Amino acid sequence: MKEIKGGITAAKGFKAASCAAGIKYQGRTDMAMVYSEVPCVSAGTFTSNVVKAACVQWDMNIVKANKPMQAVVINSGIANACTGQEGFDACEATAKGVEKALGVSFDSVAVASTGVIGMQLPVDKLVAGVVAMAPALDDSIEAGTAASKAIMTTDTVNKEIAVDFQVGGVTATLGGMSKGSGMIHPNMCTMLAFLGTDVAIEKSLLQKAVSEVVADSFNMITVDGDTSTNDTLLCMANGLAGNTTISSEGADYESFKEALTFVCTNLAKRMAADGEGASKLFEAKVVNAKSVADAKTLARAIVGSNLSKAAIFGCDANFGRFLCAMGYSGADFDQNDVELFFKSVNGELKVFDKGTPIVFDEDKALEIMKADAVTVYVDMHEGDAEATAWGCDLTYDYVKINADYRS
Incomplete structure (x- = not known):
């Protein structure tokens, strides 16, 4: 497997387009379309929030009904969340606009929205956007990059990646793009992500791979503890790589899953680092825990604590905050088994050793924590399970951004 240049248009048969539809933003693109030259099998994961946007419910129906996408x-x-029947009508009108413009069945068209909750979408602008984008669909890297920028809200950078990998003796490609910056918390975290691959794979195995990989990537990031109404990840596989269809678990399946893991983890970390107002990536790695479930619980508690996030922002090696978060996480452990370190490109420093604080060099700690990415590394000494979670620091700008989000 190797990383290549590009994103959602990297795999054979995938095209993208974007436009400025004037839905809310002015002076920038705000709509994107991704299209496969042939129908795809699809898989998806969606928000665990009971309040699901109309577009989420629309896409869930397509994926679960085993319809091509x-x-x-x-x-x-x-x-398009909390919008009642009018919200569903907007989804249908958009899909039927694509049907008219591209000659594909409207029930093979997924829709996704991100932005302010409780506002109705201007259907006329949506349909006009579809009409504008249809003839502009292109398989270039530039078209994919433009699409990744059009779906941004409070993101400060676009997020895209692509990889080549070997399966069945041929080279296949997986590319993707995502957006997400705020209202991010596991199960699923707030995000939109779209993946396109030319590998041939049965739908049930595609869904299995996507569900398992999301659990260890996108579901392991948090920015602010809020789980969105709109979280959607869709993966489309069109089979144009020409490999023998992956129909069982084995070497080919593992090769695809490795590529999927790399892409999803990369996009997830980029989202965490780009958290609203963030100045650095905050990683928690828990090793030698009793179980994977405990390791995940502990890691997510560390990066999800507002006090921990504030300490990371202030470059304060206040290890008590991280131990405190572990203690209320729900995982059972003995604090007298725990070692805690701070790590970054600037070095590493142990600050807590099996129940006992260590007198450490404060200047060295400050140097470590000033890096753009800081890891809290915790050795539980109770088993062999491990997990990693990602978040960001909590800055003054987070409040500024969200205090006037509607405007």
Whole structure:
């Protein structure tokens, strides 16, 4: 497997387009379309929030009904959540606009929205956007990058990646893009992510791989503890790589899953690092825990604590905050077994040793924590399970951004 240049258009048969539809933002693109030249098998994971946006419910129906998927239309600015029947009508109108423009069945068109909750989408602008994008669909790297920028809301950078990998003696490709910066918390975290691959794989195995990989990537990031109404990850596989269809678990399946893991983990970490107002990536790695469940619980508690996040922002090696978060996480452990370290590109420093604080060099700790990415590394000494979670620091700008989000 190797990382290559590009994103959602990297795999054979995938095209993208974007436009400025004027849905909420002015002076920037705010709609994108992803299209496969042939119908795809699809898999998806969606928000665990009981309040699900209309577009989430629309996409869930397509994925669960085992229908082919051939296009996705995404808008930013308005979430189409808590919008009643009018919200569903907007989904259908968008999909039927694609049907008319591209000649594909409307029930093979997924839709996704991100932005302000409780506002109705301007259907006329959505349909006009579809009409504008259809003839502009292109398989270039530039078209994919433009699409990844059009779906941004409070993101400060676009997020895309692609890889080549070997399966069945041929080279296949997986590319993707995501957005997410705030209202991010596991199960699923707030995000939109779209993956396109030319590998041939049975739908049940595609869904299995996606569900398992999401659990260890996107579901292991948090920015602010809020789980969105709109979380959606869709993976489309069109089979144009020409490999023998992956129909059982084995070497080919593992090769695909390795590529999927790399792509999803990369996108997840980019989202955590780009948390609203963030100045650095905050990683927690828990090793030698009793179980994977405990390791995940502990790691997520560390990066999810507001006090921990504030300490990371202030470059304060206040290890008590991280131990405190572990203690209320729900995982059972003996504090007298725990070792805690701070790590970054600037070095590493042990600050807590099996129940006992260590007198450490404060200047060295400050140097470590000033890096753009800081890891709290915890050795539980109770088993052999491990997990990693990602978040960001909590800065003054987070409050500023969210205090006037609607405007």
